[in-house]
Amino acid sequence: MALAWAGCGREQVQEYQVARESPPGQPPALPSGHSDMTAAAAPALDCKPPSDWQEADRGQMRVASFRVSGGEGQQAEVSVIPLPEPAGTVLDNVNRWRGQVGLAGVAEAELAGLAQPVEIAGQAAKLYEAVGVHPDTGKRASILAAMMPRDGVVWFFKMSGDADLVAGQKRPFVEFLKTVSFPERAPAGQPGAAPAP
Template sequence: MPPIRALFFFPAMLALGLAAGCREAKVTTYRAPKDTAPATPPAAASALPADHPPIAGTPAATSATMATTPVPTASGADLKWAAPANWQLAPAAAMRKATYTIAGEGGAKAELAITAFPGDVGGEAANLTRWRTQLGLPDAPAADIAKSVTRIEAGPLKIALADFANDKAAPPARLLGAIVPAGDSTWFFKLTGSPALLEKEKPAFIEFLKTLKAP
């Protein structure tokens, strides 16, 4: 018969097995603090610096997989515009029709990202909510959000210009965004950066929007 002392490890094995079994998937409820939106474009956040050795045994490719997901951009003829001379055209980037960088005093910077997608892309309200989320602003009723929108016309183009600011963010954030339905597509002009610089550039941005021309 097995000696009693040989059995001491079986309860330990059983405890381990039970501990592993306790991790069964189940629905959980909890109270959590409000989410804060990412302050910088997170697409680049997953990459290791050049020459960095791999650090740990976990998959790092999740974000890269997402970044390569095919989301078609609008095809067909593009809108035309005339940009102010102090706006610097940046090299072409994926998903974007164009990017401009604006340099201000004391190293202040702003960036205008121009994108276009087929259809109405969820509609004006959903996209305004998305921009608010990016600034870390709380969810708000559509009627309140609509109050931040100015309507501009550039020929046949109807432009919705939104101005959102989050002074409580660190650093404070501001976004000037224009949504322009054109043909079967919707164009987005998003100007982000130093709030002071955006305040200075806002008249130029409105003039820029007025130069938009349908093809």
Template sequence: MDVVDLGGKPEDGDASKDGRIIGAIASDEGTSFFKMRGNAALVGAEKEKFLKWIAAMRAGTGSESPAMPQVAAPTSNKPEIKWDVPPDWSPGPASAMRYASFAAPNDNVDISVVTFPGDGGDDLGNINRWRQQLGLPPADANASNIVPLKTNETTFSTIDIAGANTRTVAAWTRKGGRAWFFKLTGPSNGVEKEKANFVKFVQSVRF
């Protein structure tokens, strides 16, 4: 069986729903094709189960009408955390892929909170996905520029990535068997204006 693992998303794609494809080609009695596609971190978390499922189908030990393993939305069994929201932020539109969203008055910036079970993928892979979204080339491990941000309950990793016209400030931590990602994204000037509020928001998080 040949397995292909591809990262990246279409130019008009949504990173919360796209970003990674795992494909497999099995040549037994004829040729069978298998594919799993979705959010990069979620697909990574389900990769082992996906490959085991394919192996079971090839061995004839799966169900007669096998169902594709489903990648659960990160908000399933929604865990509870608390934070202090800046007074001029407003709740953003609901999304099955986000724990929470906020909008700020500065130049259409977007604030997102996403959580996944497990470790949520490796740091460099996540950073390079964010860089790709800003039209930047991948960084190597020595140039990722991760800065720690200590709070009363945990230590976040943070990074500030600037593209030609857009910018992302991200903070993430792993707590209680889950990965938590906080992102501020938008036009560079708007992100600069809102960065201090974003940092205070992250520092206020209580698990």
């Protein structure tokens, strides 16, 4: 009975009081030469989109959002979303993107063959492209996506939309990724730099 109680006691609602994370004066000061990483600054980035991309509503999950229009009413959108790690493996995400354009998932071994080298914020990264048919609209659709882990956050860069338009925008998208930079975090107690899409 005692064992059963010990095992089940951890599955009850708990109420407690804790010191707020990163409280002033605690923990002890860092040794010199170490940057202060304790401030929980909001993820932010700088980037320079092509002139023909229109800024779009960022909503609550995106830090940058753009709309791209093409001929014959074709549309595509670009989003930059930071998510706390691990945010799924590369394989999980690639298969999720493939599923969004009606493609079957791939195995881990096939992943390397799909990756295209790109540069994000001066670092090497991998771009994945999925071209298929949108399961809801039945139209040819395409996704270009890359992800980059940094400081406990995984950054997702994604362009999705009509297949022909996305194909034509691939080079601008790759150039856009090169323009991304991450500003230094603001000192503790000051607001983080606003994202500048």
